[in-house]
Amino acid sequence: MTEGRAHFPVEPWAVTETAIDHESLAVNESVFALANGHIGMRGTLEEGEPSAVPGTYLNGYFEERPLPYAEAGYGFPEEGQTVVNVTDGKLIRLLVGDSPLDLDYGQVIAHRRTLDLRAGVLERVTEWRSPNGRTVEVRSTRLVSLTRRSIAAIRYEVRCTDDRGDLYVALQSDLLANEVVENTGADDPRAAAALRKPLVAEQHTGKGRHAVLVHRTKASGLRMAAGMDHDVLTPDSVNEDLEVSGDLARYTLAARLPAGEKLRLTKYLAYGWSSRRSPAALRDQVEGVLGIAKLAGWERLVSEQRELLDGHWAQADVTIEGDDELQQAVRVGMFHVLQAGLRAERQPIPAKGLTGPGYDGHAFWDTETYVLPVLTYTAPEAVRDALIWRWTTLDLARERARVLGHGGAAFPWRTIRGEETSGYWPAGTAAFHVNADIADAVVRYWHATHDEEFDAAHGTEILVETARLWASLGHLDDGRGFRIDGVTGPDEYTAVVDNNVYTNLMAQRNLREAAAAVGRRPEVAARLQVTEAEVAVWVEAADQMRIPFDDHLGVHMTSEGFTRHQEWDFEGTPPDRYPLLLHYPYFEIYRKQVVKQADLVMALHLRGDAFTHEEKVADFAYYEARTVRDSSLSAAQQAVVAAEVGHLQLAHDYWGEAALTDLQNLHGNSGHGLHIASLAGGWTVAVAGFGGMRDHDGRLTFAPRLPPRLAGLGFRVVHRGRCLRVRITGEQASYQLVSGEPMEIGHHGETVTVTADELVLAVPPAPDVEPVRQPAGCAPRRRGR
Numbered sequence: 200m201t202e203g204r205a206h207f208p209v210e211p212w213a214v215t216e217t218a219i220d221h222e223s224l225a226v227n228e229s230v231f232a233l234a235n236g237h238i239g240m241r242g243t244l245e246e247g248e249p250s251a252v253p254g255t256y257l258n259g260y261f262e263e264r265p266l267p268y269a270e271a272g273y274g275f276p277e278e279g280q281t282v283v284n285v286t287d288g289k290l291i292r293l294l295v296g297d298s299p300l301d302l303d304y305g306q307v308i309a310h311r312r313t314l315d316l317r318a319g320v321l322e323r324v325t326e327w328r329s330p331n332g333r334t335v336e337v338r339s340t341r342l343v344s345l346t347r348r349s350i351a352a353i354r355y356e357v358r359c360t361d362d363r364g365d366l367y368v369a370l371q372s373d374l375l376a377n378e379v380v381e382n383t384g385a386d387d388p389r390a391a392a393a394l395r396k397p398l399v400a401e402q403h404t405g406k407g408r409h410a411v412l413v414h415r416t417k418a419s420g421l422r423m424a425a426g427m428d429h430d431v432l433t434p435d436s437v438n439e440d441l442e443v444s445g446d447l448a449r450y451t452l453a454a455r456l457p458a459g460e461k462l463r464l465t466k467y468l469a470y471g472w473s474s475r476r477s478p479a480a481l482r483d484q485v486e487g488v489l490g491i492a493k494l495a496g497w498e499r500l501v502s503e504q505r506e507l508l509d510g511h512w513a514q515a516d517v518t519i520e521g522d523d524e525l526q527q528a529v530r531v532g533m534f535h536v537l538q539a540g541l542r543a544e545r546q547p548i549p550a551k552g553l554t555g556p557g558y559d560g561h562a563f564w565d566t567e568t569y570v571l572p573v574l575t576y577t578a579p580e581a582v583r584d585a586l587i588w589r590w591t592t593l594d595l596a597r598e599r600a601r602v603l604g605h606g607g608a609a610f611p612w613r614t615i616r617g618e619e620t621s622g623y624w625p626a627g628t629a630a631f632h633v634n635a636d637i638a639d640a641v642v643r644y645w646h647a648t649h650d651e652e653f654d655a656a657h658g659t660e661i662l663v664e665t666a667r668l669w670a671s672l673g674h675l676d677d678g679r680g681f682r683i684d685g686v687t688g689p690d691e692y693t694a695v696v697d698n699n700v701y702t703n704l705m706a707q708r709n710l711r712e713a714a715a716a717v718g719r720r721p722e723v724a725a726r727l728q729v730t731e732a733e734v735a736v737w738v739e740a741a742d743q744m745r746i747p748f749d750d751h752l753g754v755h756m757t758s759e760g761f762t763r764h765q766e767w768d769f770e771g772t773p774p775d776r777y778p779l780l781l782h783y784p785y786f787e788i789y790r791k792q793v794v795k796q797a798d799l800v801m802a803l804h805l806r807g808d809a810f811t812h813e814e815k816v817a818d819f820a821y822y823e824a825r826t827v828r829d830s831s832l833s834a835a836q837q838a839v840v841a842a843e844v845g846h847l848q849l850a851h852d853y854w855g856e857a858a859l860t861d862l863q864n865l866h867g868n869s870g871h872g873l874h875i876a877s878l879a880g881g882w883t884v885a886v887a888g889f890g891g892m893r894d895h896d897g898r899l900t901f902a903p904r905l906p907p908r909l910a911g912l913g914f915r916v917v918h919r920g921r922c923l924r925v926r927i928t929g930e931q932a933s934y935q936l937v938s939g940e941p942m943e944i945g946h947h948g949e950t951v952t953v954t955a956d957e958l959v960l961a962v963p964p965a966p967d968v969e970p971v972r973q974p975a976g977c978a979p980r981r982r983g984r
Contacts, residue, residue, distance in 0.1 A: 239553020282560025555872020
C-alpha cells in the first residue's frame with residue numbers, strides 16, 4: 200500500500216475531502232474514523248469501494264497467535280495478540296439501474312466528505328453519473344454514539360437528479376464478517392499481523408429489516424455479536440428482502456425513484472463482545488440495544504452527540520490566533536483523543552485508538568504518558584476507567600514480575616488484555632519505565648481530582664506494587680546511589696542500559712508517591728502487608744537514586760556512559776534511510792549516540808522539578824543535536840522543553856509536526872491508523888509548552904510565553920471540580936475561573952489566587968539562549984504555509 204500525503208482545506212471545526220485520491224485513500228480512512236472507545240469504524244465509503252483498509256474494531260477484542268523465535272529464551276512471551284477486524288456494518292451498497300455505485304467507475308460530478316468536530320458525525324455528499332447515464336445524489340451521515348456505548352448509526356439518502364424519468368434503485372445493507380483485508384506494510388514493524396478469517400460463525404438470526412450475527416475467535420475464544428435494524432422512508436412502494444447466513448446478513452430494498460424524489464434508509468447498528476457470555480445471551484444483549492437505538496431514533500442520537508460535544512468543547516477547547524492550520528490540527532487531535540478514550544470503560548486505549556490495525560491494536564506506555572494527561576484535565580472520568588483497567592491486570596503483572604525474578608508488578612510494554620506480547624525483549628520486557636509511567640498517571644489523576652474512592656480501591660495498590668518492583672529491580676551501590684541496571688528507557692535506539700535518567704527519575708517519583716499513598720491509606724497498606732521497613736527502603740532508594748552526569752560536557756547522560764559512545768554519522772546518512780530501524784541493524788544503532796525519540800528531554804518535562812534551568816538549557820541543546828525523531832512520540836516533548844528554555848520558534852515548528860502528523864502523513868504510515876499520542880501532543884504543547892503548565896506537587900503552575908507568529912492562545916483545564924480559563928497574548932496572560940471555588944496557582948514563580956474575576960498578569964520576556972541544531976536532515980518537518 201502506497202500512502203500519499205492527504206490534502207485537506209483549512210477549516211476551524213471540520214476536516215473535508217473534496218475528491219477521491221487513491222494515494223491518500225488509506226490516510227483519509229484513518230482521519231475520518233469514528234469511535235467512542237468501545238466501537239471504532241474506519242472512514243471507508245458505505246459502498247465499500249474504493250477502499251484501502253476496511254476496518255471495524257471492538258476495544259479489547261483480539262485473536263491470539265504464536266510469537267515465533269529463532270532462539271527462544273526463558274521469560275519470552277509465547278503468545279501475541281492482534282486486533283480483529285470484526286463484522287462490518289458500514290456497508291450500504293447502491294445499484295443505480297444495473298450499475299453499482301463505485302467512484303472508480305462512471306463519472307463523479309461532485310464529492311465532498313466532512314468530519315464535523317462539533318457534531319461528531321461524518322457527512323458525505325456525492326453526485327455520480329452511472330455508466331448507463333443516470334445521475335444520482337447520495338447523502339450519508341454516520342455516527343458512533345459517544346453517549347450510548349454499543350450503538351452506531353448511518354442515514355443514507357439517494358435522490359435522482361436527472362430528467363430521464365423514473366429511476367429504479369436497490370440498496371443492499373450488509374453485516375459482513377471475515378472481510379478480506381490485504382496484508383499491507385508486512386515489512387514494517389509498525390503494521391499489523393495478517394489474520395485470515397479470524398471469526399467462526401456461531402449463530403445468525405433475522406426477521407423483517409433486522410438481523411444479528413454471532414461469532415467467536417478461534418484461539419482467544421472471545422465472542423462478539425453485531426446487529427442491524429432499519430427505518431425506511433420512500434416516495435413509492437418498495438420490495439424488501441432479508442437473507443442471513445453465518446458470515447453475511449443482507450437487507451435489500453428495491454425502489455422506484457421519480458425525478459427529484461428521495462429514498463432514505465436509516466441503519467442502526469449494535470455491537471457487543473464477551474469472554475464469558477453464551478451465544479444466545481450475547482445475541483439477546485445486542486437485540487436489546489438495537490431496540491433501544493431504534494426507539495431513540497436518528498434525530499435523538501444526533502442531538503445527544505452534539506450536546507455531549509458542546510459540553511466537552513466548553514471545558515476543553517484550545518484557541519489559536521495566528522495559525523489557522525494548527526488550529527484545525529489541534530482540534531482534530533483532541534477530537535480523536537476523546538473518541539479513543541471516552542467510552543473505553545475499563546479497556547485499554549490503543550496506540551492507534553480504534554482508527555486502524557497498526558501495532559496490532561496494542562496499548563503501550565504512551566497511553567499513560569501522552570493520552571491520559573490530556574484527558575485528566577479535559578475528561579477525567581475517562582482516565583479513571585483507563586487506570587481501573589490497568590488495576591484489573593495487576594495479577595497478570597504480578598505474575599510477570601515473578602517470572603522475571605522480581606517483586607511487585609511488571610506491567611507489559613505492549614498488550615491488549617494485560618499479558619506482555621512484545622517478541623523483542625530489549626524494547627519490550629526491558630522497558631520497565633512503563634511501570635513508573637502508569638504510576639505517574641495514577642498520581643496525576645489523584646492530584647487533579649482527589650478521587651478518594653479510586654485512591655482507596657485502585658490507585659494506592661498500583662503505586663505499592665510498582666514501588667515494590669523498583670525496590671526489587673534496583674540496588675544500592677556503596678557510595679554511588681541506588682542503581683537500576685539493564686533497562687531500556689523511552690528511546691528505543693538505546694537499549695538495555697544502566698541508570699537511564701528518565702527511568703530512574705520516574706521511578707523516584709513512583710517510590711515517593713507510594714510512600715505518601717500508604718501514609719494516607721493505612722487500611723490499604725495493611726491489606727497489602729506493607730511494613731514500615733518496606734516504606735523505609737522505598738524512601739532510601741528514592742533519596743539515593745543515581746542520576747548520571749557528564750562533568751566534562753556539563754550535561755546529563757541519557758544513561759550511564761551514553762556521552763562516551765561513538766557519534767552517529769548523520770552527514771553520511773541519506774534521507775531515504777530514515778527511519779533508521781528499517782535500514783540499519785539494531786546492534787549498530789545501540790552503539791552510537793543517536794536518539795530515536797525524546798528520552799532525557801522528556802524527563803526535563805515530566806520531572807522538571809529535578810533539574811535547574813541551566814541544566815535544562817544544556818541538556819536540551821546536547822540531545823537536540825542527536826535526536827532523529829523516527830518516532831511520532833518525539834516532537835511534542837521536544838516542543839514543550841524548547842518552549843520552556845526559550846526556543847519559542849523551534850517549539851512552534853515541533854508543535855506543527857506533532858499536531859499534523861496524520862493530517863499530513865508525516866511518518867508515512869497514517870493509513871494503518873492515527874498516532875493518538877502525537878495527536879494528544881497538540882494539546883500538550885499548547886498547555887504545557889506555551890502555557891507552561893506543570894503539576895509536580897499537585898498545584899498547578901504556569902509560565903506562559905508565545906512564539907513570534909502567534910497573536911494569542913487560549914485553553915481551559917478542569918482541576919478538582921473547577922474549570923480554569925487561560926488566555927495568553929504576547930505580553931500578558933489572564934486567568935479566570937469559569938466554575939468552581941477560588942484556587943491558588945503559580946505564574947512565573949509568583950503565587951496568585953484565581954477567582955471568577957479575570958486576573959491579568961504580565962508575561963516576562965523569554966530568556967536568551969544560543970541557537971541549537973538538529974542532525975543533518977532532521978530539522979522539524981515544516982508545515983505548509
